Amino acid sequence: MAKRIDVSGLSAFYGSHRAIDDISMTVEPRSVTAFIGPSGCGKSTFLRTLNRMHEVTPGGRVEGKVLLDDENLYGPGVDPVSVRRTVGMVFQRPNPFPTMSIYENVAAGIRLNGGRVRKAELDAVVEKSLQGANLWKEVKDRLNKPGAGLSGGQQQRLCIARAIAVEPEVLLMDEPCSALDPISTLAIEDLIGELKERFTIVIVTHNMQQAARVSDRTAFFNLAGVGQPGKLVEIDDTERIFSNPSVQATEDYISGRFG
Amino acid sequence: MEISSATADSPPPPAGGTRPVERTKPAARPGDRIFLALSRGSGILLLVIMAAIAVFLTVRATSALSKNEGNFFTTFEWAANGTPPVFGIAVLAFGTVVSSIIAMLIAVPVALGIALFISHYAPRRLATPLSYVIDLLAAVPSIVYGLWGALFLVPHLGGLYSWFDDYLGWTGILAYHDGAARSLFTIGILLAIMILPIVTSVSREVFLQTPRMNEEAALALGATRWEVIRMSVLPFGRSGVISASMLGLGRALGETMAVATVLSPSFEIGKSLLDPGGGTFAQNIASSFKESGEIGKDALIASGLVLFVLTLLVNGAARMIIARRKEYTA
Numbered sequence: 001m002a003k004r005i006d007v008s009g010l011s012a013f014y015g016s017h018r019a020i021d022d023i024s025m026t027v028e029p030r031s032v033t034a035f036i037g038p039s040g041c042g043k044s045t046f047l048r049t050l051n052r053m054h055e056v057t058p059g060g061r062v063e064g065k066v067l068l069d070d071e072n073l074y075g076p077g078v079d080p081v082s083v084r085r086t087v088g089m090v091f092q093r094p095n096p097f098p099t100m101s102i103y104e105n106v107a108a109g110i111r112l113n114g115g116r117v118r119k120a121e122l123d124a125v126v127e128k129s130l131q132g133a134n135l136w137k138e139v140k141d142r143l144n145k146p147g148a149g150l151s152g153g154q155q156q157r158l159c160i161a162r163a164i165a166v167e168p169e170v171l172l173m174d175e176p177c178s179a180l181d182p183i184s185t186l187a188i189e190d191l192i193g194e195l196k197e198r199f200t201i202v203i204v205t206h207n208m209q210q211a212a213r214v215s216d217r218t219a220f221f222n223l224a225g226v227g228q229p230g231k232l233v234e235i236d237d238t239e240r241i242f243s244n245p246s247v248q249a250t251e252d253y254i255s256g257r258f259g
Numbered sequence: 260m261e262i263s264s265a266t267a268d269s270p271p272p273p274a275g276g277t278r279p280v281e282r283t284k285p286a287a288r289p290g291d292r293i294f295l296a297l298s299r300g301s302g303i304l305l306l307v308i309m310a311a312i313a314v315f316l317t318v319r320a321t322s323a324l325s326k327n328e329g330n331f332f333t334t335f336e337w338a339a340n341g342t343p344p345v346f347g348i349a350v351l352a353f354g355t356v357v358s359s360i361i362a363m364l365i366a367v368p369v370a371l372g373i374a375l376f377i378s379h380y381a382p383r384r385l386a387t388p389l390s391y392v393i394d395l396l397a398a399v400p401s402i403v404y405g406l407w408g409a410l411f412l413v414p415h416l417g418g419l420y421s422w423f424d425d426y427l428g429w430t431g432i433l434a435y436h437d438g439a440a441r442s443l444f445t446i447g448i449l450l451a452i453m454i455l456p457i458v459t460s461v462s463r464e465v466f467l468q469t470p471r472m473n474e475e476a477a478l479a480l481g482a483t484r485w486e487v488i489r490m491s492v493l494p495f496g497r498s499g500v501i502s503a504s505m506l507g508l509g510r511a512l513g514e515t516m517a518v519a520t521v522l523s524p525s526f527e528i529g530k531s532l533l534d535p536g537g538g539t540f541a542q543n544i545a546s547s548f549k550e551s552g553e554i555g556k557d558a559l560i561a562s563g564l565v566l567f568v569l570t571l572l573v574n575g576a577a578r579m580i581i582a583r584r585k586e587y588t589a
Binding site for chain 2: 051053056081082083084085088089091093095096097098099100108109112159162163166
């Protein structure tokens with residue numbers, strides 16, 4: 001459970017366009033790392049390189065190394081499918097499987113990973129995952145109802161339950177609250193605080209208060225200009241980034257002075 | 260006093276401020292009116308045409324049925340021009356349903372395979388021309404399929420049928436007795452080829468519309484390509500695939516020229532699907548219409564009415580299947 005991520009010299013491309021350039025950073029296990037930066041600076045692209053989802057996009061290509069503890073995710077012979085089983089992901093818009101019930105949604109990953117599982121075992125995992133996502137109390141009486149019938153915030157917690165049900169090492173979250181109201185957002189943020197006891201969490205957010213509230217470390221991304229690739233400006237303890245960053249651009253961005 | 264009475268008697272202030280407030284109903288714009296009339300008119304016209312067809316069919320059919328000396332549903336004979344007229348649809352109904360079922364059993368799995376290949380497996384360079392070719396197949400006139408079936412398919416199916424006979428002959432329904440392969444099974448194969456394009460292209464379009472985020476949800480859980488298809492593409496496309504199949508089935512049930520060209524019609528139900536003979540509603544109408552007298556034509560119309568009802572039932576069943584899991588289709 002919970003592994004260290006070590007990225008070195010990573011660049012990602014869309015066709016011939018270099019979207020992010022030469023990024024190196026370390027993400028500590030059992031911590032929350034937030035990625036902030038202006039739109040289009042490549043934070044989401046970088047996040048998607050961490051579970052090899054970037055290459056699913058047509059033309060997507062990656063150079064560089066991502067070490068999960070000691071294993072290079074981009075090493076020869078590494079199966080992207082198995083990478084995605086160890087590095088879970090939660091998306092910007094809640095995306096439960098529309099044709100599946102709440103129960104089936106949570107069980108979906110286990111059915112993939114383990115093949116046949118005994119019913120009692122599966123029941124236990126589903127309950128544990130839903131409890132882990134703080135959703136159990138709200139849905140325990142309607143596990144067989146469609147997941148798409150829940151509210152937006154509940155759907156997003158369902159997606160988190162689905163992701164943690166397979167016990168990943170790392171949980172990536174791509175602006176998980178940007179489609180949610182403040183109360184649902186708070187629920188997710190509380191949840192992130194609990195989940196970091198068990199997982200390494202990386203979260204992309206446009207909301208700087210959120211980054212300040214939930215994360216231990218913060219990475220600031222920026223791009224030099226239109227058409228230029230995004231770069232990592234700095235990564236440091238969240239407190240330091242928000243009080244006394246070492247790069248002027250970070251301070252400008254955080255205090256709203258940019259452009 | 261004078262001033263106040265003057266204000267009370269004065270007419271409502273003209274123009275300006277108050278007028279737009281008083282007018283509560285928005286003015287109907289001429290464009291809206293014309294469009295409303297046009298669309299409502301077309302809707303009514305459609306209903307009138309449908310009703311006219313139904314009345315026509317029913318009246319003519321009833322007149323034939325009242326003169327029928329046989330049982331319309333169970334008689335294995337079509338002598339509507341004889342005296343007395345004797346005719347029944349048993350053979351036609353059997354032939355129509357069985358050949359269409361065979362066509363569906365062959366065409367739907369193949370079509371789904373092609374559609375998934377084009378939408379999710381093939382590189383774009385290959386997928387585009389392949390889609391074109393499939394769509395082109397739909398544009399071939401059915402008489403051409405009929406000629407191809409009669410001149411190429413029939414002489415070449417002997418080998419396959421002998422193989423069926425060797426391994427599945429014991430079932431009876433797949434026994435083959437060395438004759439021209441002008442049988443219901445051949446019709447089924449031909450119909451399968453004919454409905455393949457429509458089922459394929461409709462399914463392909465549905466599969467391509469699978470929301471990206473649903474596929475990514477499966478991918479991010481560590482699903483393989485097939486698992487992505489099983490978890491997000493197929494459930495999403497389910498009702499579309501059913502509609503596509505029903506479109507195909509509709510075509511198979513009503514197909515006329517190709518069947519009439521290939522089948523050697525007879526009014527008996529063979530023990531084996533590979534035996535020559537049998538018939539379908541549409542084929543029987545096409546083959547017998549010219550030589551039919553007044554009652555004969557009405558009898559054919561009666562059989563056409565049955566085909567119409569059959570198609571309605573199939574469509575109704577499909578809609579029920581789609582509606583049953585509506586709760587789950589977001």
